[in-house]
Structures are given as C-alpha cells and as structure tokens.
Amino acid sequence: MPSAEPLPVSDLGGALLGLLARGPGTGYDLTRQMHRPVGYFWSAQHSQIYGELTRLEQDGLIRGRDVDGAGPRQSRRWSITSAGRRALHAFVTTPPPDRPTRSRLAVQAYSLWLADPDAARAMVQQVRRRHVELLADYAHEDAELGSPAVGDPEFGNAAALRMGVLGAEGMVAWCDWVLEALERG
Amino acid sequence: MPSAEPLPVSDLGGALLGLLARGPGTGYDLTRQMHRPVGYFWSAQHSQIYGELTRLEQDGLIRGRDVDGAGPRQSRRWSITSAGRRALHAFVTTPPPDRPTRSRLAVQAYSLWLADPDAARAMVQQVRRRHVELLADYAHEDAELGSPAVGDPEFGNAAALRMGVLGAEGMVAWCDWVLEALERG
DNA sequence: TCCAACATGTAATTAGTTACATGATTAG
DNA sequence: CTAATCATGTAACTAATTACATGTTGGA
Structure with a gap:
C-alpha cells in the first residue's frame, strides 16, 4: 500500500514544487523564476537548485525528461508528479x-543607540528608498493581476504580493519612525 | 599602524556584540538573551553561539575571563573590546x-491556490493567533519602555520592538485578507 | 570579435540545526 | 529522589553562498 503521509519537503523544495505546479521547466528556468514573485521572498543560487531538483526526483516528487536546449549540455525539463502535488498540498x-x-535589520536596530546619528540616518534612508522602490514594483505586478478566484494560480501571486506590500509598508513606516526619533535627537 | 577598516562580522556576530555592548555575560547568558528582544528577530542554538564567541575572541572583538560558575566547568565571562565596539559601529x-x-509563509502563500480551503483557513487562523499573541508580548515590553533618547541602549530595544509591532500588524492584516478571500470563495 | 544569454554541473566554505555528552547545585 | 537549572562543549548533519568550470549560439 502507498504511504498515507506525503514526504516532507524543505522550504526550497516547496518553492520549486510551487513553481512546477504551474507548469514544467528546466533548472535554468526555475533559477530565473526565483525572482518575481516567489523570489521576492525566497532566493537560491542555481548550484543549490540543481541539487534540490535531484533530491526531489529521487523522492519521486518531480520527473525529468531530456530535451536538447541551446546550451552545450542536455537540458532537463522537470514536471511535478502526483506524489509531488500531494507533498506540496501538505507543505x-x-x-x-x-x-x-x-531580520538582520532588526539586529542592527538593536544597536542603533550607539551609532553616529548621521551614519544611522543615511543607512535608514537607504533602506527606506529600497522599500519604496519595492512597493513600486509590487504595484506594477498588482496592476496586471486584479482579483483572481482562490482556485486560480494567480491567487497565489496575489497572496504573496499582498504580503510583500504589507511588509514593505511596515518597513517604510519603521524607517519614518526612526528618522523622526533621530530628528528629535 | 592599525587597520582603518574594522573587521566585518556576521549577523550572529553583530547580535552577540550588540548584547555585549550593553554589558558582559557568559555564553549561557547570551544564549538566554537571544530571546526578548533581539531574539524576536534572531535565534541561535548555544552550539552556534559558543563557536561564534571563539571566533570573535580570535578577531580581538571580545575578551573572555574565567570565572567559577555553578556548573561543572569553568565559566567564561565575555566583554566587548574597543575593536569590537568599532566593528559593531560599522555593522x-x-x-x-x-x-x-x-519567508516560508510567503512561499506557502504562493501555492495556496491549490490547497483545500478549509485546511488553508485553519493554517492561516493559527498564524493569525500567533501574531496576535506576539503583539501582546510586544505591548508588555513596550509598556515598560517609554520613549528613550536615541543615545540610550533602551532606544535599541524600542527600535527593534517597533519593527516587531509593525511586522506583526502586517501579518495579522495579511491573514485577514486571506481569510476574507477564502470566505468569498 | 567580443559579450551576453543559454544551461548545467562540482567544490569549497560558512551558517545553522539537532543530537550527544558531562556533571554540579538547588527547589520541590 | 527527581527534575530543572546551571554551563560548556563536540559531532553530525542540512542549508546556503561563492567560486570554479565548460562550451554553444546570437546579436552589437
């Protein structure tokens, strides 16, 4: 009989299965897709991804098929299996x-009291700028999205994006709080 | 001549220096202090902490003195050095x-579209409860804090705490967003 | 001709978790 | 007497980053 419990997967494994649940792709594809929007919250180098794909294959959660690509080597196109879908469900x-x-930034915040206020202000302003930019990126993605139904893959994008927006807004608010405190001296 | 550039430290190193900048302590003390409030944002096992302390000592950023403690072994009381303070400044x-x-939760969110709605709701509700509890903890800490001046160590606590509050509020808002979407179906 | 993109892999190292190990003192 | 706390360390492992390595095709 087949085991009732699906195999546990690592966080990176969950991210990769999440991408492959939307459609097959090569390791290279997956490496690039570890940018918007999963990649807003998880990143990995190709060296780690290729290794994880091999592990997922050994566990029977994905299946690879050789295709000939543009590069010097054979390319492998990965698809999720039904066991993989079950494991992703559980994940x-x-x-x-x-x-x-x-949060490295929180660790820094904890020692901000002994920093030179000007240096602290410069650091916080840079962090603020970065999160304002992020918010603009998110807004772009969001505009193309609308309000997908919960069973639609796009709902996953929307949910991840929403988390990004709320997180970035919080960071901007935090930066403003610190900058005000530095103003007051 | 002494090097102008202070030695770079790891994130854990920065956290430990941040604790020692407020006063000396043993590895055991530091392990416990990796709870409120630095530990709200960084955690580490004692096994990793002891190793990092040895490294910081080799780099001359902290200094250890033997004291006799309650345990079976000699205890070491660590203090930050002036080189350590410079490194922390830079950090x-x-x-x-x-x-x-x-964010593992964001990775999960990305694949929420294929989950059973009831299971998804249960998961999100649990996450929400956890963050509401966290907010209560933060409120407790906050109550004892007031508005410390920027040069006061307590300002570091306040800044880290503020980040925690904003982050947790964002997470609760995110959970509500998802729960509403699941309601609508 | 040179650079970017394609496409995959290995090796070396650092970071982090879990488990193993010891043994005294104090509170219930 | 038993469990928790004190207090430190090592070993084994998993996760993640950085660097090394190869070789093609298509565009400027």
Whole structure:
C-alpha cells in the first residue's frame, strides 16, 4: 500500500514544487523564476537548485525528461508528479515552525543607540528608498493581476504580493519612525 | 599602524556584540538573551553561539575571563573590546545586503491556490493567533519602555520592538485578507 | 570579435540545526 | 529522589553562498 503521509519537503523544495505546479521547466528556468514573485521572498543560487531538483526526483516528487536546449549540455525539463502535488498540498497547509523571522535589520536596530546619528540616518534612508522602490514594483505586478478566484494560480501571486506590500509598508513606516526619533535627537 | 577598516562580522556576530555592548555575560547568558528582544528577530542554538564567541575572541572583538560558575566547568565571562565596539559601529550603519527576506509563509502563500480551503483557513487562523499573541508580548515590553533618547541602549530595544509591532500588524492584516478571500470563495 | 544569454554541473566554505555528552547545585 | 537549572562543549548533519568550470549560439 502507498504511504498515507506525503514526504516532507524543505522550504526550497516547496518553492520549486510551487513553481512546477504551474507548469514544467528546466533548472535554468526555475533559477530565473526565483525572482518575481516567489523570489521576492525566497532566493537560491542555481548550484543549490540543481541539487534540490535531484533530491526531489529521487523522492519521486518531480520527473525529468531530456530535451536538447541551446546550451552545450542536455537540458532537463522537470514536471511535478502526483506524489509531488500531494507533498506540496501538505507543505502549504502545515503552519510554519514558530521560529523568529531572521531580520538582520532588526539586529542592527538593536544597536542603533550607539551609532553616529548621521551614519544611522543615511543607512535608514537607504533602506527606506529600497522599500519604496519595492512597493513600486509590487504595484506594477498588482496592476496586471486584479482579483483572481482562490482556485486560480494567480491567487497565489496575489497572496504573496499582498504580503510583500504589507511588509514593505511596515518597513517604510519603521524607517519614518526612526528618522523622526533621530530628528528629535 | 592599525587597520582603518574594522573587521566585518556576521549577523550572529553583530547580535552577540550588540548584547555585549550593553554589558558582559557568559555564553549561557547570551544564549538566554537571544530571546526578548533581539531574539524576536534572531535565534541561535548555544552550539552556534559558543563557536561564534571563539571566533570573535580570535578577531580581538571580545575578551573572555574565567570565572567559577555553578556548573561543572569553568565559566567564561565575555566583554566587548574597543575593536569590537568599532566593528559593531560599522555593522549597524552598513545597509543590509539587498537579498529578499526569506519567508516560508510567503512561499506557502504562493501555492495556496491549490490547497483545500478549509485546511488553508485553519493554517492561516493559527498564524493569525500567533501574531496576535506576539503583539501582546510586544505591548508588555513596550509598556515598560517609554520613549528613550536615541543615545540610550533602551532606544535599541524600542527600535527593534517597533519593527516587531509593525511586522506583526502586517501579518495579522495579511491573514485577514486571506481569510476574507477564502470566505468569498 | 567580443559579450551576453543559454544551461548545467562540482567544490569549497560558512551558517545553522539537532543530537550527544558531562556533571554540579538547588527547589520541590 | 527527581527534575530543572546551571554551563560548556563536540559531532553530525542540512542549508546556503561563492567560486570554479565548460562550451554553444546570437546579436552589437
């Protein structure tokens, strides 16, 4: 009998399965797609991705087929299997472990009190600019999206994007809070 | 001549220096302090902390003195050196690298479209509860804090806490957004 | 002709987690 | 007497980054 429990996957594995659930692709494709919009929240180098794909294949969650591509080597086109879909199902509905979100910026904030105020202001202003830019990118993506139904793959994009917007708005608000405090001295 | 550039430190190194800048402590102390409020944003096991402390000592950023503690072994009390303070200065005012914040929840969100709506709702509700609890913890800490001046160590606590509040509020808003979308079907 | 994009892989290193190991003191 | 806390360390492993390596095709 087949095991009832689907195989657990790593966070990167979940990201890759999430991409392949929308359609097959090569390792190279996946590496590029680890940009907008999954890549807003997860990144990986191709070296890590190729390794993870091999592991997912060994677990039977994806299947690779050789195709001849433009490069010097054979290219492999990966597709998700039904076991992979089951594993992805389990992955998305399992509450994430309750560890603190790692934020280097928060670690810096914790020691901001001993920084030179001008240097602190410059750093925070740069962070602010970056998040304002991010918000503009998100707005672009959002404009092409509308309000997809929950069963539509686009709903996943919208949900991830929404999280990005709320997070970036929070960061801008935080920067303003710090800048005001530095103003007051 | 002494080098003009202070030694770069890792994120964990920055967190530990940030704690030691407020006063000396043993590895055990630091492990416990990697809870509120730095630990809201960075966590580490003692195994990693002890190793990092050794590295910081080799770089001359901290200094350890043997004291006899309650345990079976000699205890070491660590203090930050002036080189350590310089390195921490540089650490806090260097804009963090522009990599995406890793969010497993966002990766899950990206594939939420193929989840069973009831399972999705349960997951999101649990995440929401967790962040509401976090907000209550933050409010507690905040109440004891007031509005410290920028040169006061407490200002670091306040800044980190502020980031936590804004982040958690964003997460609750995100959960509500998803729950509403699931309601509408 | 040179550079970018295509396309895949390995090697070396650093960061982080989990598990193993020890042994004293104190509170219930 | 038992469990928790004190207090430190190592070992084994997984995750992630950086660097090394190869070789084609298409456009400026």
